[in-house]
Amino acid sequence: MTQSVVDDVARRACGSEALLSVSGVDVRLGGRTILDQVGFEVRPGEFTGLIGSNGAGKTTLLRVILGLQRPTRGSVRLTRTGRGRSGIGYVPQKVLLEPDVPLRARDVVGLGMDGHRFGIGLPSRRRRLLVDEMLAAVDASRFANARVGELSGGEQQRILIAHALVSRPDLLLLDEPLANLDLGSAHEVVGLLARIAREQQIAILLSAHEMNPLLPVMDRIVYLAGGRAASGTTEEVITTPVLSRLYGHRVDVIHVHGRVLVVVGDSETAGDSVGDIGREINSDVDVVG
């Protein structure tokens, strides 16, 4: 049943040449299955949301794509577009730096360009201009010279996005960038990312547990539940039959006031979903499990 969900949605995904193709990825850690036959594709310049509740396997999947976690089975293939671009840019949820660490925001962006190289590295005009350009692209010029450790979470995130962009990646991976932001800042970041994806022709794969802020910009969605994935456009994936098959039991997709709510009762207490809806609407989260 899992297989069929993955297949029929994934088959439709193969339109143009894929930039990233993940196929049949299994990850088992200590006897537990974290990812089960996950497969999807990301095409150049596309905005893809990786949606799932906590523990669905989002972070593990990102780590597999980054090459930080070896899959038990399956493969990840990245086709580079060349033109002096690096493969994948990665934006972690947050960095843990003490406020007095001597690194300015612009130093962090510069490290995105050549931090992986050995040696001290000499300043150059070209380097400085590129760093300034990236800082401007994420609206961070204002705090370019501030210590990273003293910036707010949202400001640090912009710097990390600039850090990832400066190497000109084909694909930008972001781990839960909206998790600690209020609704207004979340919309701002999503708008910023959509603009960057368009202007710089960068594909974006962004993990989130709440899909609603992403609905206006997402070209495709990869929905993870219990380690299994369904992918396609939101219209294809966020439907009662597809998600019910993915979860393995009845799931309701409800459209309320322009928002999409996925109501998940667990298999034994599926009849209780009415109670869940009530909780759902108050709690402003779109996956209830």
Add this chain to the structure above:
Amino acid sequence: MLEHIFQPGFFASDEVQTALMVGGVVAVVSAIVGVFTVLRGQSFAGHSLADIGTTGGSGAFLVNVSPLFGFLLFTLTGAGAMELIGIRRARGRDLATGIVLGVSLGISALFLYLDTTIDNTSGAVMTVLFGSIFTISPSTLRPVVIFAVISLILMALLYRPLLLTGLDPDIAAARGVPVRLVGLGFLAALAIAVGLSAIAIGSILSTALLIGPAATAVRLTRRPGVAMLLASGLGLAAVWLGVLLSYDSYDWPPAHHGWPVSFLVVALVFVAFLATEVGSGIRRGMRERNRTSASVGSDLPEAVRS
């Protein structure tokens, strides 16, 4: 006046010359490695290596080897072992770390006891634990410089990867940085810095020279390169001033026998740190006072009106 500061014979004395040179080299290496130690949050690793180095330094006296090699052998081996056990990552290793450090200091106690009773080298305790920079033989200078250069080359080579892994190890790994190897390289540089520092101001105080100037520098600047230059300057000043004051202190009370260099160096490092802390505290306080007085001023009419 100048004669009171640089007393006759200060620069002519061989001991002073060796002390100034060894101390200067050690101060620079400690400061530069120290900035990365602060940046990576590894000062505990530095302290652990100092404890382990104590065993090597005290053992060296037993087998009639220069304590420098005892310190370095043990700190470098300790660094390798730390990487193998992964002390830094796993919090569960806390107990193991505590036990290993306790044992190494215990063995040092035994070695130092044997040094003083059997070998009758009564200066060993003082030399190993608190250093005696004026008794360093001139022949030690060459190995000190060689190890210092090795450590500085390592730091120059690993400069950018260390900053990147310090920012986030996952980002670095995703960019193809061999994170473990870079970490091991840094631990080796740290081990050398601690070992060299132990020669100058003793194993127990060696972390003061490692962390003190670096911690002061990172409060004064937000640029990593500048922080390293600044820390080197501060370290150099503390060590050289310490040597000078110690030389002058032969006239000082209570014993008229000279004050120990290590105490003076650590005191100077601490004073510099305290001064920047107080300085930044005052600056912050003034900024806040300005802000509150401004807001009180604007609030007042409204409060009166209502």
